[in-house]
Amino acid sequence: MLARIARHLAAIAALVLVGGLLSATLVRMAPGFDSDERELDPSLNADSVQALRSARAGEHNVLHFYASYLRGALHGDLGSSHALGQPVSTLLRERWPVTLRIAGIGLLLGWLLASTLAFSASLWRRPLYEMFGTTLSGAFLCIPAAVLALISVILNTPGYLAIALIVFPKIYRYECNLLVKAYGLPHITAARARGLGELRILAWHVLPVAGPQLIALAGVTISLALGASIPVESLCGLPGIGQLAWQAALSRDLPLLVNLTVLVTLVTLLANSGADVMIHVLKPSER
Amino acid sequence: MKAARLLACVIVVAVCALSLGANWLAPAGYAKQFRELPDAPPSRAHLLGTDEVGRDRFARVLYGTRISLLLAPAAALVSTALAALVGGLAGYVGGVWLRMARAFTDLFLSLPWLFLLITIRALLPLNVSPLVSVLITFLILGLLGWAASARVLSTSADALRNSDFVLQARASGLHGPRLFLIHVLPNLKPVLYAQFWISIPVFILSEANLGVLGLGVAEPLPSWGSLLRELEGLISFREEPWRLVPLLLLIVVMTSFQVLLSNEEVTA
Numbered sequence: 001m002l003a004r005i006a007r008h009l010a011a012i013a014a015l016v017l018v019g020g021l022l023s024a025t026l027v028r029m030a031p032g033f034d035s036d037e038r039e040l041d042p043s044l045n046a047d048s049v050q051a052l053r054s055a056r057a058g059e060h061n062v063l064h065f066y067a068s069y070l071r072g073a074l075h076g077d078l079g080s081s082h083a084l085g086q087p088v089s090t091l092l093r094e095r096w097p098v099t100l101r102i103a104g105i106g107l108l109l110g111w112l113l114a115s116t117l118a119f120s121a122s123l124w125r126r127p128l129y130e131m132f133g134t135t136l137s138g139a140f141l142c143i144p145a146a147v148l149a150l151i152s153v154i155l156n157t158p159g160y161l162a163i164a165l166i167v168f169p170k171i172y173r174y175e176c177n178l179l180v181k182a183y184g185l186p187h188i189t190a191a192r193a194r195g196l197g198e199l200r201i202l203a204w205h206v207l208p209v210a211g212p213q214l215i216a217l218a219g220v221t222i223s224l225a226l227g228a229s230i231p232v233e234s235l236c237g238l239p240g241i242g243q244l245a246w247q248a249a250l251s252r253d254l255p256l257l258v259n260l261t262v263l264v265t266l267v268t269l270l271a272n273s274g275a276d277v278m279i280h281v282l283k284p285s286e287r
Numbered sequence: 288m289k290a291a292r293l294l295a296c297v298i299v300v301a302v303c304a305l306s307l308g309a310n311w312l313a314p315a316g317y318a319k320q321f322r323e324l325p326d327a328p329p330s331r332a333h334l335l336g337t338d339e340v341g342r343d344r345f346a347r348v349l350y351g352t353r354i355s356l357l358l359a360p361a362a363a364l365v366s367t368a369l370a371a372l373v374g375g376l377a378g379y380v381g382g383v384w385l386r387m388a389r390a391f392t393d394l395f396l397s398l399p400w401l402f403l404l405i406t407i408r409a410l411l412p413l414n415v416s417p418l419v420s421v422l423i424t425f426l427i428l429g430l431l432g433w434a435a436s437a438r439v440l441s442t443s444a445d446a447l448r449n450s451d452f453v454l455q456a457r458a459s460g461l462h463g464p465r466l467f468l469i470h471v472l473p474n475l476k477p478v479l480y481a482q483f484w485i486s487i488p489v490f491i492l493s494e495a496n497l498g499v500l501g502l503g504v505a506e507p508l509p510s511w512g513s514l515l516r517e518l519e520g521l522i523s524f525r526e527e528p529w530r531l532v533p534l535l536l537l538i539v540v541m542t543s544f545q546v547l548l549s550n551e552e553v554t555a
Binding site: 011014018019022023026027030031138139141142144145146147150151154223224226227228234245249250252264265268269272 | 522
């Protein structure tokens with residue numbers, strides 16, 4: 001078990017480091033990176049403009065920038081945002097709880113809706129239930145995340161509802177397939193024939209079969225919710241990590257964008273690895 | 288189910304045909320401004336009314352559909368070709384190349400798709416000509432959307448590398464690119480087709496997401512994304528329901544794709 005966790009941590013560290021470097025390289029190569037809008041301010045004199053240029057001089061060499069960023073990060077200094085003029089650590093501390101709340105509630109609601117429909121469809125096996133779930137999930141699957149965010153603004157509903165509706169169809173489709181397959185297994189038919197109650201069948205026979213894949217799905221949906229938070233927060237005006245990523249990309253804010261890439265990669269990989277470790281703990285034979 | 292698939296096929300073909308006939312169905316074009324008629328409701332002259340600068344919304348829907356429906360398959364082609372190159376070759380060569388390709392795809396897949404797409408598009412120039420913006424948008428989709436397909440293809444190619452017929456071909460003296468082109472690639476075709484078809488609706492939705500956020504195709508060229516952006520100014524759905532037509536069209540086409548892709552032969 002410890003070896004598995006160590007392997008996961010080593011892979012996460014390597015991927016996060018490479019991800020951060022790639023992000024820094026992309027921002028550095030982006031057209032217009034060298035120009036700073038503040039240099040156009042007529043009230044600035046030549047010394048001020050020179051000071052602005054020298055402040056960004058350290059970012060011209062990507063490897064140099066990334067090495068100094070890593071050195072700073074090890075001491076808790078994540079650098080400062082050019083566009084927002086604040087330390088990145090302060091921005092992340094302020095914004096992270098907003099995203100955590102919106103994505104967390106959205107995920108919870110999405111899972112609740114998807115699980116209710118998927119369990120009803122697979123437990124009672126009435127075509128009407130299945131058709132309702134498939135139609136509803138199909139409809140939401142066809143609407144772009146940004147449009148769902150816009151509809152949320154028009155209808156004045158909370159942003160987490162949009163995230164719930166973005167993740168719901170993906171969860172439903174996968175969960176429904178898993179449960180239908182699990183309920184179709186011969187030992188469940190045998191358990192039913194012996195008169196076992198539906199709740200006991202679910203707890204003792206269905207969940208142990210579908211559980212590991214549902215846990216893996218839970219890990220993947222965290223990444224989905226994080227991605228969905230960008231259009232939702234940007235369009236709904238919610239000051240979270242998604243909106244920050246949007247602002248950082250538009251203003252080519254190198255320190256902020258590298259930190260956000262590292263953070264998002266870290267959260268996604270931790271969620272997936274956490275799910276993998278959990279599966280191993282619950283069912284060592286499953287892989 | 289067969290009837291549903293037939294209906295879906297008819298819908299996709301009809302929408303494609305209508306968009307291709309935009310020049311005849313809406314001769315005014317997507318950019319012509321009827322300045323005396325901004326924000327006009329539907330009429331005989333303008334079936335879906337006009338937008339805030341007086342452009343015919345029906346014409347813009349037709350031309351926008353053409354751009355989205357023609358370029359999404361082009362982007363899917365680029366991404367599938369890249370996936371075949373990275374995943375297919377790595378799976379065929381195996382060993383350290385396969386491990387490196389899988390690590391690289393893992394890195395791509397560890398970033399949420401929307402985060403990656405929006406960040407990279409925002410880093411590229413936004414104040415470019417409409418044609419360049421179309422190229423940038425769909426090229427980005429093609430260049431970034433290969434990772435998931437490459438993962439599938441590397442697994443398939445890895446399985447083929449160890450199959451009996453490839454082993455026999457190797458024993459007969461066939462090696463390198465010839466073995467890949469003659470025996471491995473043709474057997475990867477079903478997976479390649481599946482990945483191509485699956486990518487199209489994903490790219491249509493992704494372009495729509497970029498367009499709504501103002502990162503898609505530049506004005507005055509329309510696309511489903513830029514048409515959906517008009518919803519931003521909507522106060523209520525009841526006031527101007529005709530503005531929802533692009534969204535309804537997108538839902539209908541995407542549903543048709545879903546029905547078509549539920550075919551086991553495609554998704555296998």
